[in-house]
Amino acid sequence: DAEITQSPRHKITETGRQVTLACHQTWNHNNMFWYRQDLGHGLRLIHYSYGVQDTNKGEVSDGYSVSRSNTEDLPLTLESAASSQTSVYFCASSESTGFGYTFGSGTRLTVV
Amino acid sequence: GQNIDQPTEMTATEGAIVQINCTYQTSGFNGLFWYQQHAGEAPTFLSYNVLDGLEEKGRFSSFLSRSKGYSYLLLKELQMKDSASYLCAVRGATSGTYKYIFGTGTRLKVLA
Numbered sequence: 001d002a003e004i005t006q007s008p009r010h011k012i013t014e015t016g017r018q019v020t021l022a023c024h025q026t027w028n029h030n031n032m033f034w035y036r037q038d039l040g041h042g043l044r045l046i047h048y049s050y051g052v053q054d055t056n057k058g059e060v061s062d063g064y065s066v067s068r069s070n071t072e073d074l075p076l077t078l079e080s081a082a083s084s085q086t087s088v089y090f091c092a093s094s095e096s097t098g099f100g101y102t103f104g105s106g107t108r109l110t111v112v
Numbered sequence: 113g114q115n116i117d118q119p120t121e122m123t124a125t126e127g128a129i130v131q132i133n134c135t136y137q138t139s140g141f142n143g144l145f146w147y148q149q150h151a152g153e154a155p156t157f158l159s160y161n162v163l164d165g166l167e168e169k170g171r172f173s174s175f176l177s178r179s180k181g182y183s184y185l186l187l188k189e190l191q192m193k194d195s196a197s198y199l200c201a202v203r204g205a206t207s208g209t210y211k212y213i214f215g216t217g218t219r220l221k222v223l224a
Binding site: 044045105 | 145147153154155156157160199201211212213214217
């Protein structure tokens with residue numbers, strides 16, 4: 001069965017460290033997205049991609065980067081982790097028709 | 113600006129009907145989505161409206177009025193398992209746009 005997986009599920013890191021969160025989907029979807037979810041803010045878009053070699057900034061992209069070298073993967077990198085980046089991160093994918101997202105299970109990141 | 117408003121919390125009794133409202137102001141409109149999210153889990157797709165009117169799907173229905181920037185999700189015959197957050201999301205109308213803006217979600221508690 002097709003799926004979208006995120007790893008790790010939980011991570012604790014120190015301020016200033018570089019961290020990469022993985023997202024892998026086997027739906028063969030062109031569109032992939034990274035959101036963060038915080039109390040009182042809902043889901044906020046960090047970065048997104050509409051295909052290989054395409055990346056775009058979302059509303060809260062500062063301090064984050066992504067790369068899209070193949071259809072299946074969109075890793076999210078925190079260049080220098082800050083306590084404000086403690087959050088739950090969700091990866092999602094969708095078909096080019098844009099009908100609905102399929103979400104990964106999320107990564108809970110704590111920056112200490 | 114772009115804004116999506118939902119009530120923060122609602123409480124209802126098992127077996128009852130509950131209506132969760134969503135109002136939006138976005139730059140363009142190309143579809144409204146409702147997602148269900150249980151605590152500690154990923155959001156899952158519930159419904160999609162792009163034209164005015166009511167879409168029914170079992171115990172769940174969703175209504176859209178584009179002229180009023182308004183939608184609601186109707187849950188009938190409430191069950192305990194319906195206790196979750198319900199997220200309203202809007203997709204903008206820019207050509208080739210597949211990204212959504214999410215509301216902060218409505219936390220629904222179903223009481224026995």
